[in-house]
Amino acid sequence: MVVLSYLFYVLVFPGLLFSTIVGLILSGIDRKVVARMQKRIGPPIIQPFYDFFKLLGKETIVPRTASRKTFLYAPVIGLLALVTVALFIPMFKFTAISTVADIIVIIYLLTIPAVALIIGGAASGSPYAGVGISREMVAIISYELPLVIVLLTIGKKVGMALNNGAITFSLSQIVNYQAQYGPMITKWSLIPAAIALLLIIPIKVGSVPFDIAEAETEICEGPLVEYSGVPLAIFKLNHAIKMFIMTSLFVTLFLSGKGTGILIVDILLQVILSAIVVIVSISTLKAITARLKVEQVLKFFWTYPTALALLSLILVWMGF
Structure with a gap:
């Protein structure tokens, strides 16, 4: 029964099937x-x-000129990593897999799709892919620092209340904290961190104005230029699932709580809140801004989101 339960989690809910449907809808x-x-x-x-x-x-x-196996397996590796991440993200009180170090696991797993894109692009042998690869590396360097600081800030806030001041890396504890004390978004010291994460979501997803790696009008989708058929479909699916995972992670970190206690209702609420985050974080920026230059992306994320995340971390460390 345990094996069947985990197969259900991986293949149906909250894994592959559920993440695919919700990701494509978002x-x-x-x-x-x-x-x-x-x-x-x-x-x-x-x-x-x-x-x-x-x-x-x-x-x-x-x-x-491509390395065939690497070229074909790269999108699958990215998909497997994203499906695994989906298992760790709680939906209010429900979680498929819970550990004491969820956040650390998620940080590493969320890096794999970007690395898979880099590897797949490199395996294609295209010069356009080479340009896209270098840009994707810049993007990773840009957003990883503020993302880690945001997660540390949340962990410290929860740890001070539930863990004798020690930073917690458990998403379940973060949800339990919000069930007791209210959503994180209501804590004024964490509002800068929330804004920082809202700015990080578009670049993590690869959306305008931070889609420097693919940039269709400049480098013909960069690492994806030589992809077609099923591998391209999987890469596009990865993009959609990542959108769901990042917005759902925001909901878990800042908008979670007790929930209704009814699983279906809580799932629906999680999806609705994720859709709202998509509109606020991704759609609005995409509609009103143009693509930034590569150097502008690095400067932007190491200036504004990093500063906002550090501000929240300092405030939390001071006890606010």
Whole structure:
């Protein structure tokens, strides 16, 4: 029974099937909202499903200069990492897998899809992919520091209340804290950290204005330029699932609490809150800003989100 339970978690909920459906829906909502903000009709919300299944039916072409196995396995590795992350993120009181170091595991696992994109692009042998790879590395360097500081800030805040001052790395403890003391977003000392994470989500997802690695109009989607068919479909799916995971992580860190106690209602509430975060964090920026230059991205994240995250960390450390 235990094995069957974990298979269900991995393949159905909250793993592959659930993350795929919700991720594609959120991607559709994002596209629809951006279109409305720009006074366009936009595609239907289920358009990402059409795109995904259409790509699955296309021929997979592997460049002659590519390292075939690496080229084909890279998107799968990224997908496996994202599905694993989904198992660790609580939905109010429900969590598939809970450990004392959830946050550390998530930090490492969330890096794997970006590394998989880099490896896949490198394996293609395309010069456009080479440019995209270098840009993806810059993006990783840009957002990892403020992201880690935000997570440390949350861990310190919870640890001071529940763990004798020691930083906690357990998402379950973070949810329990919010169930007792209210959502983190209501703590004024954590508002800068929340803003920082809202700014980090778009670059983690690879959305405008921080989509420097793919940049369709500049380098023809960079690392993805040689991809087609099923591998490209999986990379696009990774993008959608990552959108769900990052927004759901924000909900868990800042908007969680007791919930309703009814699993289906709590799941629906988590998805709705994730959709709101998509609109606030991703869609709004995408609609009103243009793509930043590579050097601007690094400067921006090491200045504003890092400063906001550090401000929250200092305030929390001082007991506020």
